[in-house]
Amino acid sequence: MEAEVRPLPKVEYMAPSSLKEAFHLLKEYQNKARLLAGGTDLIPKMKKRAIAAEMIIDLNRIPGLTGIEIRGDRLHIRGLTRLAEIKESPLVKEKAPALAQAIGLMASPPIRNRATIVGNLCTASPAADTAPPLLVLDALVKMESIRGERIVPLSEFFLGPEKTVKRPDEILTEVIIPVQEGNSAFMKLGRRKAFTLAVVSAAAFVRTRKGKFEEVRVALGAVAPIPMRGRKVEEALKGSEVNEQKIVQAAERVREEVKPITDVRASAEYRKDMSYVLTRRILEQVGGRG
Ligand SMILES: Cc1cc2nc3c(=O)[nH]c(=O)nc-3n(C[C@H](O)[C@H](O)[C@H](O)COP(=O)(O)OP(=O)(O)OC[C@H]3O[C@@H](n4cnc5c(N)ncnc54)[C@H](O)[C@@H]3O)c2cc1C
Numbered sequence: 018m019e020a021e022v023r024p025l026p027k028v029e030y031m032a033p034s035s036l037k038e039a040f041h042l043l044k045e046y047q048n049k050a051r052l053l054a055g056g057t058d059l060i061p062k063m064k065k066r067a068i069a070a071e072m073i074i075d076l077n078r079i080p081g082l083t084g085i086e087i088r089g090d091r092l093h094i095r096g097l098t099r100l101a102e103i104k105e106s107p108l109v110k111e112k113a114p115a116l117a118q119a120i121g122l123m124a125s126p127p128i129r130n131r132a133t134i135v136g137n138l139c140t141a142s143p144a145a146d147t148a149p150p151l152l153v154l155d156a157l158v159k160m161e162s163i164r165g166e167r168i169v170p171l172s173e174f175f176l177g178p179e180k181t182v183k184r185p186d187e188i189l190t191e192v193i194i195p196v197q198e199g200n201s202a203f204m205k206l207g208r209r210k211a212f213t214l215a216v217v218s219a220a221a222f223v224r225t226r227k228g229k230f231e232e233v234r235v236a237l238g239a240v241a242p243i244p245m246r247g248r249k250v251e252e253a254l255k256g257s258e259v260n261e262q263k264i265v266q267a268a269e270r271v272r273e274e275v276k277p278i279t280d281v282r283a284s285a286e287y288r289k290d291m292s293y294v295l296t297r298r299i300l301e302q303v304g305g306r307g
Pocket residue numbers: 051052053054055056057058059060061076096122123124125128131132133134135136137138139140144145146147183187188189190212213214215
């Protein structure tokens with residue numbers, strides 16, 4: 018049953034004008050503070066009393082936290098860049114098409130105008146739509162704190178629902194995507210075509226050479242406690258010929274890897290079946306173009 022939505026509880030609010038100021042506030046308030054990026058997840062959860070905070074630290078007045086650029090062989094998406102801007106970015110469409118596609122299937126235009134990529138990752142929802150494309154693109158996340166910065170592969174970021182390796186004093190400031198030869202795509206099955214959370218989502222990155230799969234990465238959402246890579250599918254395909262039979266055989270392996278639950282959106286059995294269907298379809302889609 019949905020929790021009752023009430024007005025926002027009384028809470029302190031600060032909008033620091035530098036990262037340094039934000040780090041000091043985090044140090045002072047520790048677990049009592051919550052960072053605010055777009056607020057599309059945080060504010061509804063606070064109204065439902067699913068998240069409690071004494072202090073909201075709004076990151077939106079800190080300069081330098083938005084923008085998309087190529088530096089060397091990496092695409093850098095700064096943390097507070099809105100999903101709408103990422104979806105429309107020619108750089109993202111060209112270098113990370115699976116991410117642009119995933120954002121196109123998220124929420125609604127007004128929410129995408131506010132919501133950010135780091136907010137989506139920090140919810141650590143198994144159904145967070147930017148996670149599967151970023152996993153197959155081998156993305157990294159940059160976290161900064163008063164102690165310095167560290168860069169962690171996204172594959173090591175999620176620990177469980179609403180749990181990540183991010184420490185309470187850290188702020189996610191950037192998503193970094195290595196630019197690679199190959200093609201990527203994303204698919205989402207929901208209970209309707211738009212404005213819905215995923216029942217199952219899948220992303221794939223594929224590079225083919227001389228009719229063979231040279232590189233294959235598959236990731237799924239909403240079918241395990243964290244967004245996950247389909248490693249057995251990948252192993253089954255790497256080096257093999259690009260043909261439908263191989264794809265069907267490899268996609269079957271995903272059933273051994275997913276650990277879906279039954280919830281209001283779908284049963285575990287349905288999710289397992291659909292994991293296979295989406296894995297097969299996404300590989301058929303990118304396999305011919307990699
Ligand atoms: C109607 C509706 C539809 C939605 N549809 C979808 C959907 O289809 N797919 C989907 O994946 N999600 C969906 N969402 C969830 C949400 O919109 C997204 O997860 C969004 O990307 C969150 O980003 P935000 O910037 O608004 O995050 P916020 O709400 O600002 O923050 C989310 C969490 O991240 C933390 N945080 C924010 N910024 C940082 C930072 N820089 N460093 C560390 N922690 C930080 C916050 O403290 C909070 O815990 C939907 C939400 C609504 C209300």
